[in-house]
Amino acid sequence: MYLRSGSKRKLSLGMCVFLREGDAAKNVAALSKIVNDVTAARCCFCTDDRHADSRVREGSIDHCIRIAVQSGMSLELALRLATLSAADCFGLADRGMIAPGRLADFCVLQDGPEFCVSSVYKRGVLASSIPKPGPAGQCICPPFSCRIPTKEELALPTGNLRVIGLVPGEIITEALESSKVGSVHKVVSVDRYRSAGFGVGLVKGFSFVKGAIAASISHDAHNIISAGVTDEEIISAVTAVKDSGGGMAVVCDGITTVLPLPCGGLMTPLSYEELLVRMDGLAERLQATGASPTAFMSLSFLSLTVIPHLRITPRGLFDGDSFKDVPILFE
Known part of the structure; x- marks a missing residue:
């Protein structure tokens, strides 16, 4: 209840609210209750602090959409939070929807209610066909200079x-x-x-x-x-x-x-x-x-x-x- 009331106050002050589904902090289900036709423009999803294995097995923003819909949010609003609302929040006026003058960054979904992505396009090009960059070379990391504590x-x-x-x-x-x-x-x-x-x-x-x-x-x-x-x-x-x-x-x-x-x-x-x-x-x-x-x-x-x-x-x-x-x- 405190989480939702705090987020409602942020919305009333003109702030954007991020519904996060990380590995430790999980609040998409709780915060889905504050999203409606009026507040959706100021809400979006994020997956901050999520390990690679969780992303592979459960997904990223698509995982947030599934949880939000399961928590009662309409699919239309969930899709807005994942796309246009996020773009608007960060001032990215060239993306966020399929429209003239916007970048053709979009995904194609499989049939069914699970919101499974079948293909992804970047600037109108199938992402899987874009050559991947080669190895970046050796990682650079300053040596650890710590002193190990004793018992x-x-x-x-x-x-x-x-x-x-x-x-x-x-x-x-x-x-x-x-x-x-x-x-x-x-x-x-x-x-x-x-x-x-x-x-x-x-x-x-x-x-x-x-x-x-x-x-x-x-x-x-x-x-x-x-x-x-x-x-x-x-x-x-x-x-x-x-x-x-x-x-x-x-x-x-x-x-x-x-x-x-x-x-x-x-x-x-x-x-x-x-x-x-x-x-x-x-x-x-x-x-x-x-x-x-x-x-x-x-x-x-x-x-x-x-x-x-x-x-x-x-x-x-x-x-x-x-x-x-x-x-x-x-x-």
């Missing part, structure tokens, strides 16, 4: 501690207290650019049974972020990401599995077919830890300090409400 440095004080609480389906977090919640795990943010240090906190909601994960995808500075059951596993996961020059790592049962991301620690030169195989292997190891399939995406947002309420940075915990660093120990 002793990951020790936390005793007492009532602040805890980052994950919210299912959202990127906001709750600010909790260790004395009032159950199972929690450590979360670590390691400065990848210099050996200045790292922050250590607690997080609730990953549901780890064993193991740890780490990644160099952590908005917006993209330091190495890790969470897990034991200090040793967290250290191993962070080390694996650093040694790979960036990536996503799972440590479980003494086995370390890494998906290297050599392009800035964020991207890979692999084809999507190769990437899908690698991500499936990583997902299998992640499942062995007991964590949610969206654990990596949830982890990546824990350092995004502009989103309420409690976050982790290499300096330690950050309160998004007071917008300042806070100690982990309640005084």
Whole structure:
């Protein structure tokens, strides 16, 4: 209800509202209720923060359309959000509809209610017939200059501690207290650019049974972020990401599995077919830890300090409400 009321207020102020279906944040179904013949011009879909395997299996904007229609939105309005409304929002007056003077960027759909795309055209040319560019060459990524924390440095004080609480389906977090919640795990943010240090906190909601994960995808500075059951596993996961020059790592049962991301620690030169195989292997190891399939995406947002309420940075915990660093120990 809060999500919809906040979006209605944004519309009343003349803002555009994006209905997002990412891997961690999923709000197309909830926000579909605010879309009608009047508001559709100021609403559009987006798929921010969605892994490649999700796009391959479920789709992108087409996935948003299917969810919106299943949630009660008419197909006509859903198609507008996916096309003309999005073009208008970004000031792209040369596209968004099939009309004279507009670019012939469009797709052809299969018959049936599932909104399945059969072919795509770019400027009137069948996209599958357009030659694909060759390899861009070697990725350039500055070396990771971080200092790996020791087990002793990951020790936390005793007492009532602040805890980052994950919210299912959202990127906001709750600010909790260790004395009032159950199972929690450590979360670590390691400065990848210099050996200045790292922050250590607690997080609730990953549901780890064993193991740890780490990644160099952590908005917006993209330091190495890790969470897990034991200090040793967290250290191993962070080390694996650093040694790979960036990536996503799972440590479980003494086995370390890494998906290297050599392009800035964020991207890979692999084809999507190769990437899908690698991500499936990583997902299998992640499942062995007991964590949610969206654990990596949830982890990546824990350092995004502009989103309420409690976050982790290499300096330690950050309160998004007071917008300042806070100690982990309640005084």
